[in-house]
Amino acid sequence: EPEVTQTPSHQVTQMGQEVILRCVPISNHLYFYWYRQILGQKVEFLVSFYNNEISEKSEIFDDQFSVERPDGSNFTLKIRSTKLEDSAMYFCASSGKGFTEAFFGQGTRLTVV
Amino acid sequence: AQSVTQLDSHVSVSEGTPVLLRCNYSSSYSPSLFWYVQHPNKGLQLLLKYTSAATLVKGINGFEAEFKKSETSFHLTKPSAHMSDAAEYFCVVTLTDSWGKLQFGAGTQVVVTP
Numbered sequence: 001e002p003e004v005t006q007t008p009s010h011q012v013t014q015m016g017q018e019v020i021l022r023c024v025p026i027s028n029h030l031y032f033y034w035y036r037q038i039l040g041q042k043v044e045f046l047v048s049f050y051n052n053e054i055s056e057k058s059e060i061f062d063d064q065f066s067v068e069r070p071d072g073s074n075f076t077l078k079i080r081s082t083k084l085e086d087s088a089m090y091f092c093a094s095s096g097k098g099f100t101e102a103f104f105g106q107g108t109r110l111t112v113v
Numbered sequence: 114a115q116s117v118t119q120l121d122s123h124v125s126v127s128e129g130t131p132v133l134l135r136c137n138y139s140s141s142y143s144p145s146l147f148w149y150v151q152h153p154n155k156g157l158q159l160l161l162k163y164t165s166a167a168t169l170v171k172g173i174n175g176f177e178a179e180f181k182k183s184e185t186s187f188h189l190t191k192p193s194a195h196m197s198d199a200a201e202y203f204c205v206v207t208l209t210d211s212w213g214k215l216q217f218g219a220g221t222q223v224v225v226t227p
Contacts, residue, residue, distance in 0.1 A: 004156070031213050043157075043203065043217035056214055091157060095213055100164065101147065102213055104157035 002026040006105035021077045023092030033093040082112045115140035119218035134189040136204030146187045147205040199225045
């Protein structure tokens with residue numbers, strides 16, 4: 001069964017460092033998303049991406065964040081200068097044409113120290 | 114704006130007894146509603162979805178949910194809990210004009226005791 005895969009499963013980084021979280025969406029999907037879940041809090045929408053551009057983003061997704069689909073298969077989330085409060089589980093998701101559901105990856109746990 | 118409230122943060126059930134996870138939503142427009150499950154160290158898996166068709170929705174692993182517009186509820190049920198149902202469950206809402214921007218509830222942790 002097709003699935004969304006995320007790497008790495010756990011990333012530890014120093015505050016101020018850049019980090020790139022990687023995702024391989026399901027191959028024929030058109031819409032891509034990033035969500036995050038800070039420990040003990042709700043899963044929150046960050047950004048959606050379609051046709052090589054951001055279609056919607058939340059107030060969390062500020063200038064420190066960027067997304068890219070560099071090669072037609074990977075979908076990445078970059079955080080330029082990480083802060084302690086960026087520590088969270090980050091989920092990638094994708095959906096097909098005419099959205100009926102979003103398929104999620106297993107998540108990347110980012111720890112900023 | 115839409116939002117979703119899961120009324121129980123933790124639910125403990127005995128194996129073989131019914132499971133009820135409660136969810137209420139608020140939405141100005143016709144919502145689509147979902148239940149996702151997350152097992153430890155696993156991704157979010159879709160259990161079932163409501164997208165304005167039948168109000169009683171059947172999902173995987175024996176789960177079902179009923180959309181009640183008058184009560185703005187979308188409670189998840191299963192007649193007989195199994196040990197493998199121990200996980201965290203999320204009620205999720207999205208607007209039909211904002212595909213993919215899912216609004217998650219806080220989650221309900223389900224514990225199943227033998």
